[in-house]
Amino acid sequence: MRKMKKILALALAVAVVGVTMTGCGKPAATDTKPAATDTKPQATDTLIYAQGAEPRGLDPALVDDGESAKVMINIYDGLLQYNKDSTKVEPSLAKSWEVSPDGLSYTFHLQEGVKFHDGTDFNAEAVKVNIDRQIPPLVTADMAYGSFVYGSVKDVQVVDKNTVKVNLTAPSTPFLANLAMVMSAPIVSPKALTDSKNNVNQAPVGTGPYKFVKWSKDENIILVRNDEYWGTKALTKNVIFKFIKDNSARVVALNNGEADMIDGIDATVVKQITDGGNKIFQAPGMNVNYMAYNTSKAPFNDAKARKAVSQAINVPELVKSLYQGYSEPANSVLPTFMEGYDKSIAQVSYDAAAAATAIKAAGLTKVHMIAYTNPRPYNAATGQTLAEAIQGYLSKVGVTVTIDSYDWTTYKEKIKAGDYDIAFYGWIGDNGDPDNFMYLLSHEDPTMNIARYKNDEFNKLIAKGLETPAGAERNAIYTQMEKVAAADAAWLPISHAQTLCAYRPNITNFYFHMTGITPLVGVGKK
Numbered sequence: 001m002r003k004m005k006k007i008l009a010l011a012l013a014v015a016v017v018g019v020t021m022t023g024c025g026k027p028a029a030t031d032t033k034p035a036a037t038d039t040k041p042q043a044t045d046t047l048i049y050a051q052g053a054e055p056r057g058l059d060p061a062l063v064d065d066g067e068s069a070k071v072m073i074n075i076y077d078g079l080l081q082y083n084k085d086s087t088k089v090e091p092s093l094a095k096s097w098e099v100s101p102d103g104l105s106y107t108f109h110l111q112e113g114v115k116f117h118d119g120t121d122f123n124a125e126a127v128k129v130n131i132d133r134q135i136p137p138l139v140t141a142d143m144a145y146g147s148f149v150y151g152s153v154k155d156v157q158v159v160d161k162n163t164v165k166v167n168l169t170a171p172s173t174p175f176l177a178n179l180a181m182v183m184s185a186p187i188v189s190p191k192a193l194t195d196s197k198n199n200v201n202q203a204p205v206g207t208g209p210y211k212f213v214k215w216s217k218d219e220n221i222i223l224v225r226n227d228e229y230w231g232t233k234a235l236t237k238n239v240i241f242k243f244i245k246d247n248s249a250r251v252v253a254l255n256n257g258e259a260d261m262i263d264g265i266d267a268t269v270v271k272q273i274t275d276g277g278n279k280i281f282q283a284p285g286m287n288v289n290y291m292a293y294n295t296s297k298a299p300f301n302d303a304k305a306r307k308a309v310s311q312a313i314n315v316p317e318l319v320k321s322l323y324q325g326y327s328e329p330a331n332s333v334l335p336t337f338m339e340g341y342d343k344s345i346a347q348v349s350y351d352a353a354a355a356a357t358a359i360k361a362a363g364l365t366k367v368h369m370i371a372y373t374n375p376r377p378y379n380a381a382t383g384q385t386l387a388e389a390i391q392g393y394l395s396k397v398g399v400t401v402t403i404d405s406y407d408w409t410t411y412k413e414k415i416k417a418g419d420y421d422i423a424f425y426g427w428i429g430d431n432g433d434p435d436n437f438m439y440l441l442s443h444e445d446p447t448m449n450i451a452r453y454k455n456d457e458f459n460k461l462i463a464k465g466l467e468t469p470a471g472a473e474r475n476a477i478y479t480q481m482e483k484v485a486a487a488d489a490a491w492l493p494i495s496h497a498q499t500l501c502a503y504r505p506n507i508t509n510f511y512f513h514m515t516g517i518t519p520l521v522g523v524g525k526k
Contacts, residue, residue: 044236044525044526045236045237045238046236046237046238046239046240046525047236047238047239047240047260047261047507047520047523047525048239048240048242048258048259048260048261049070049239049240049241049242049259049260049261049262049263049518049520050242050243050244050250050253050254050258050259050261050262050263051067051070051241051242051243051244051262051263051264052067052243052244052245052247052250052263052264052374052375052376053067053243053245053374053407053408053409054067054217054218054243054408054409055067055068055070055071055072055221055241056068056201056408056409056412057201057202058071058072058075058200058201058202058204058212058215058221059188059199059200059201059204060072060076060145060182060183060184060185060186060188061130061133061134061143061145061146061184061188062142062143062199062201063183063201064144064145064183064447064448065408065412066376066377066428066516067408069182069183069516069517070241070263070516070517070518071221071223071241072182072186072204072206073182073208073517073518073519074208074209074210074223074239074518074519074520074521075117075186075204075206075208075210075211075212075223076182076186076187076188076204076206076207076208077092077093077186077187077206077207077208077231078092078093078179078180078181078182078185078186078187079092079093079094079097079108079110079127079179079180079185079187080092080094080176080179080180080185081180082180082431082432082513082515084511084513084519086432086514087177087180087286087429087431087432087433087514087515089176089177089179089180090180092180093110093111093114093122093127093187093207094108094109094110094111094179095109095110095111096108096109097109097176102171103168103171103172104167104168104169104170104171105165105166105167105168106165106166106168106175106176107159107163107164107165107166108127108163108164108165108166109162109163110122110123110124110127110162110163110164111162111230112162113230114207114230115207115228115230116189116191116192116205116206116207117189117205117206117207117208117211117212117226118189118191118192118205120189120190120191122187122207123161123162124158124159124160124161124162124163124164125158125161125190126187126189126190127156127164127187128156128157128158128164129190129193130187130188130190131150131153131156131166132156133193133198134146134149134150134184135150135153140198141445143184144443144445144447144448145181145183145184146184147443147444147445148178148181148183148184148430148436148439148443149178149179149181149183149184149185150178150184151172152168152169152170152171152172152175152466153166153167153168153169154167154168154169155167170466170467171466171467171469172466172467173433173435173465173466173467173468173469173470173474174431174433174435174436174466177431177432177433178430178431178433180431181430181431181515182430182515182517183430186206186208187206187207188200188204188205188206189205189206191205192204192205202215207229207230208226208229209225209226209229209231209232209233209234209520209521210223210224210225210226210234210239210520210521211223211224211225211226218243219242219243220240220241220242220243221240221241222238222239222240222241223238223239223240223241224237224238224239225237225238231521232521232522233521234520234521234522235509235521235522235523235524236520236523236524236525239520242259244259244262245373245374245407247264247265247266247269247375247380247382248269250262250264250265251265251269251272251273251502254273254276254278254502254503254504255272255273255276255277255278257504260503260504260506260507260525261501261502261503261504261507261510261518262501262502262503263375263377263500263501263512263518264374264375264376264377264380265375265380265500265501265502266323266324266326266375266380266381266500267323267324267325267326268324270500273502277505278502278503278504278505279502279503279504279505279507280500280501280502281499281500281501281502281503281510281511281512282498282499282500283498283499283512283514284335284337284498284499284514285335285377285378285428285496285497285498285499285514286335286337286338286428286429286432286514286515287335287377287378287426287427287428287429287496287497287516288330288333288334288335288378288426288427288437288493288494288495288496289327289330289376289378289379289386289424289426289493289494289495289496289497290330290333290424290425290426290427290491290492290493290494291313291386291390291422291423291424291491291492291494292422292423292424292425292450292451292490292491292492293305293306293309293421293422293451293489293490293491293492294418294420294421294422294423294450294451294452295451295452295453295454295490296418296452299362299364299421300421300422302362303488303489304358304362305362305364306488306489306490307348307358307489308355308358308359308362308364309355309359309364309367309394309399309422309492310347310348310489310492311348311349311350311351311352311354311355311358312350312352312355312356312359312393312394312396312397312399313350313390313393313394313492314350314352314393315329315330315347315350315492315493315494315495316329316350317350318389318390318393318494319494319495321389322381322385322386322389323380323381323495323497326380326497326498326500327495327496327497327498328495328496329494329495330347330493330494330495330496331343331345331346331347331493332345332347332482332486332493333437333438333441333482333485333491333493334434334437334438334478334482335429335496336496338429338432338434338437339433339434339470339474339475339478340434340438340474340475340476340477340478340479340481340482341434341479341482342479342482345479345482345483345486346486347486347489347492347493348486348489348492352393352396352397355397356396356397356398359397359398359399360398364399365398365399365400366399366400366401366402367394367399367400367401367402367421367422368401368402368404368419368420368421368422369387369390369391369401369402369403369404369420369421369422369423369424370403370404370405370406370411370414370415370419370420370422370423370424371383371384371386371387371403371404371405371406371411371423371424372384372405372406372407372408372411372424373405373406373407373408373411374407374408376426377426377428377497377499377516378426378427378428378495378496378497379424379426379494379495379497380497380500383405383411383424383425384403384405386424386494387401387403387405387424388403391403404420412447415446415447415450416446416447418446418452423450425450427440428515428516429514429515430515430516431515432514432515434465434475434478435462435465435466435478438462438465438478438481438482438485439462441453441455441458441481441485441490441491442458442459442462451490451491453488453490455484455488457484458481458484458485458488461477461478461480461481461484462481464477465477465478465481499512499514506525506526507523507524507525507526508523508524508525508526509522509523509524510523
């Protein structure tokens with residue numbers, strides 16, 4: 001049976017690729033025929049989503065990037081999910097739950113009769129396996145998101161087949177919101193984890209509306225509808241996530257009908273897209289785009305050096321030039337609509353003359369930057385373009401900048417290695433809670449806290465914010481964190497980007513969620 005499934009999957013993959021080739025104006029592949037019981041996919045059977053970079057992987061416990069998230073949201077379900085238009089938490093694999101009066105125990109009542117894509121049962125034991133692998137003693141160093149989602153978890157108890165109890169070490173206000181995230185929180189088949197030695201990056205198995213078929217390196221990922229899905233079944237049979245690194249090439253692919261939906265676009269291509277008869281999806285973004293100093297080594301282990309360089313950069317001018325009205329300058333880590341944001345918070349102000357004096361006094365003449373070459377939802381201009389713009393500002397104050405640029409996957413490894421003075425990054429809020437942003441400056445993993453920032457006062461505020469109930473008192477804690485971070489200048493916040501995507505006019509119900517995910521279950525194609 002397993003062998004037959006593999007044959008059918010391969011046949012489907014070839015058939016779907018045939019649709020793609022036809023869309024490119026090339027003849028469809030004819031050397032391999034689908035199984036006799038299959039119907040070859042037609043254009044309306046397949047959604048093609050073109051993104052600017054390849055996912056790092058498809059195991060929700062082992063990745064932390066948006067390119068992976070866009071695919072994973074269609075393969076997996078979590079205990080909870082977000083409302084389509086907000087970060088309000090709704091039931092998913094957990095149909096209901098109760099919280100103990102002391103806030104230390106969460107009891108979840110699970111959906112019954114749900115199957116993983118490999119045919120095994122979803123149950124309370126599966127939930128326990130997924131959480132246990134991401135908390136001590138089983139958690140591994142490459143599970144960067146584990147502490148975000150499960151940092152307060154003490155243990156997990158299986159009450160019965162369809163009931164699971166999660167006990168915490170301390171109250172955690174964002175815990176329920178964390179369980180709806182696409183990183184760490186989705187539930188993976190325990191059998192698949194065993195078979196793949198605790199890593200399903202290349203062979204994901206969830207309970208979601210689409211099943212994984214094939215990953216062709218540097219080309220695409222193919223999914224097929226889960227016709228046994230426990231929830232509302234997907235409208236479209238096949239999905240292809242196509243990797244097109246160049247922004248202009250993605251636009252051409254959309255206008256030529258080679259892609260149905262694209263992301264990573266900026267203001268410069270909006271007219272080209274609409275003139276081609278296509279539509280723009282535009283919404284406020286829950287994100288921040290920033291420049292980070294490596295505070296773990298000279299010269300930027302000195303706050304004076306960080307402030308001097310930040311002072312040389314005219315952020316409002318930079319944002320206007322690069323993003324042309326589709327991003328707003330960031331005076332804060334937090335988006336302006338998030339709890340804890342305070343408009344009185346200010347970063348280092350632009351003053352080129354003062355910066356030149358301070359930089360000369362510090363003896364700062366050279367800086368090594370690293371950047372990423374692909375667009376990001378928080379920076380459609382790419383990290384390299386942003387780095388080059390800042391290179392221009394620093395040259396005016398006597399600093400020579402060397403820039404090394406890499407594709408996204410390689411860039412993540414370079415960040416981990418820490419061989420840089422300045423790096424560029426961003427964040428898309430996962431759950432609508434301010435802790436999800438501010439914790440980045442407290443995280444021990446250098447791929448999350450790329451400034452390698454450590455501040456005891458800040459870390460105490462992080463712990464206090466987690467335990468404090470939602471309301472004015474908690475908001476004030478996050479405002480104070482913002483002030484500490486601004487004073488230390490470990491980051492130079494650059495911008496908050498609007499969400500910009502584009503799609504063909506025959507695509508229905510497409511949306512890009514504010515958490516940076518693209519659920520395709522309800523998307524249709526006329």
